[in-house]
Amino acid sequence: MGLLERLKQDVLVGDGAMGTLLYERGIEQQCFEEVNLSHPEEIISIHTEYLLAGADVIQTNTYAANRLKLSKYGLEDKTAEINRRAVALAKQAAENRAFVVGTVGGIRRFQMEESTINEIEEALTEQIIVLIDEGVDGLLFETFYDLEEALLVTSIAKKHSSLPVIMNISLGDISVMSGGIHAASAFDQLTEAGADIVGLNCRMGPAHMLRSFEEIPIPTDQFLAVYPNASLPDYRDGRFFYSSNPDYFATMTEKFIDQGVRLIGGCCGTTPEHIKAIANAARTRVPVYEKKLKVAIRQPLASDRPARKDEKLSEIVKKRSSIIVELDPPKKLNVSKFMQGAKALKDAGIDALTLADNSLASPRVDNLALGTMVKEQIGARPLVHLTCRDRNLIGLQSHLMGLHTLGLHDVLTITGDPTKIGDFPGASSVYDLASYQLISMIKQLNEGLSFSGKELGEKADFTVGAAFNPNVKYIDKAVKRLEKKIESGADYFMSQPVYDINQLKAIYDETKHLDQPIYIGIMPIVSSRNAEFLHNEVPGIKLTSGIREVMAKHEGDSESSKQEGLAIAKELVDAACEWFNGIYLITPFMHYDLTVTLSEYIKERTNVIKHSN
Known part of the structure; x- marks a missing residue:
């Protein structure tokens, strides 16, 4: 038998x-x-x-x-x-x-x-x-x-x-x-x-x-x-x-x-x-063929949660020029300069201030804490990075639940730099998830379900940004990764810094079929040493030989170096704005005066174009 x-x-x-x-x-x-x-x-x-x-x-x-x-x-x-x-x-x-x-x-x-x-x-x-x-x-x-x-x-x-x-x-x-x-x-x-x-x-x-x-x-x-x-x-x-x-x-x-x-x-x-x-x-029992089914009483997801008052960044950038500025949380405990920079950028009219999550695998003041301060004390919109490196599944969901509770709805999912490049090279890199998997999990929270499938009582309302590295040999392969992230639920993208005008056009040609908008990364260079470090040692960033040569001419003069770097950034902004509505400015070494100037430049440039039309 x-x-x-x-x-x-x-x-x-x-x-x-x-x-x-x-x-x-x-x-x-x-x-x-x-x-x-x-x-x-x-x-x-x-x-x-x-x-x-x-x-x-x-x-x-x-x-x-x-x-x-x-x-x-x-x-x-x-x-x-x-x-x-x-x-x-x-x-x-x-x-x-x-x-x-x-x-x-x-x-x-x-x-x-x-x-x-x-x-x-x-x-x-x-x-x-x-x-x-x-x-x-x-x-x-x-x-x-x-x-x-x-x-x-x-x-x-x-x-x-x-x-x-x-x-x-x-x-x-x-x-x-x-x-x-x-x-x-x-x-x-x-x-x-x-x-x-x-x-x-x-x-x-x-x-x-x-x-x-x-x-x-x-x-x-x-x-x-x-x-x-x-x-x-x-x-x-x-x-x-x-x-x-x-x-x-x-x-x-x-x-x-x-x-x-x-x-x-x-x-x-x-x-x-x-x-x-x-x-x-x-051995003492025979099979049971009928039973009374228990119908679980599941509470409906809360519908009286206050609706978001802010328009989603992914929608803003489809309508007009939009600026996101990254200001790294400090490595030290005094956050006064960070808050000064955040206020200056808010006054310059940016759409969101984005805060990295222990960038380059070095511990910094928690971006959830700073994001809350930026929102409550300055009134700026925080966009919080969330890395897969530092938290396991438990920590990731807990962190996201905390963001939701505090009303911080904008997140950028990234894999995260490996710990070996940071201050604690012996620390563990968790990587329970890849970034595209984390996107999918966050979208599940938006349905009111935890990572495990458990009901959470109400729906989250996260808008999820994803990273884009166009600084690769074959950009079509990088675009395939974008498409995979879109399948997972990405709402928009933020790119690594781009330093080549021809590359900006190539990015546009390869991505113009996508409905999800892209914020193009622009990071001002502050010195020749900075240029060489970025080009040779930072993964995902490459500079043109022309830019490196120009910056080398100003070596030893910090002020003229900054001004030259600012001029290069403006040229890149001019080119990027021809093809993209979104600009993602990355503040180098807390020099927020540079990104304030660039933010004001973009605003002025946009107004001139608007009025001329």
């Missing part, structure tokens, strides 16, 4: 964790799937313990045995061997006493190095075919946070075999996947794609998963599964620990069965003792 036939009449018991159990028992290799080759006896021993505990279904030790994940350990060429050995070990332990399912883990999370969907398809197809060829009784897909990836892998499995497919997704919050997709909706889409068993696994313990199942109907032609974590993890002395609570699992097994679940196992932190408790409880 096959797996699906058994589920029609019985509640079946899955096995528990493999990786955390190996870890607990002192197997500390970085890649637990490699243990199939180096310590096969350990794998057989764990399978056997789960079988003796009462498991009807055991998984191959292949969760991360795909080419993409194995490549992190230099094991990509052993992909097929690791998967084949895993199936052989599970079958050897099972001795036809239990079903052996080939396990495939999800790849997509939120990380910056996230693979493309095509790369994922190739890697998972390769793994799935090996597992099928080795004669597994079914395929178990687990820990899929991304619905697109889950649907893809389900279709791959159905394309290559008629084996039963178990698809376990992982939730960002109770009942919802990332993006706010309700678990019931995800299950419907997955069963339509061909999944025979749909369920939940990982991240949550039994209590939160039970609350999710209370909102999920019992399917008529498919089955439900659940593989909860043992508990929330604890961290002590450099190691993770999970609570040992087998009796609790027995109680929760009864409740899962009442919700219509047919296959019950365990995920992170669960042990043979947990599976024994599940089995003892499940």
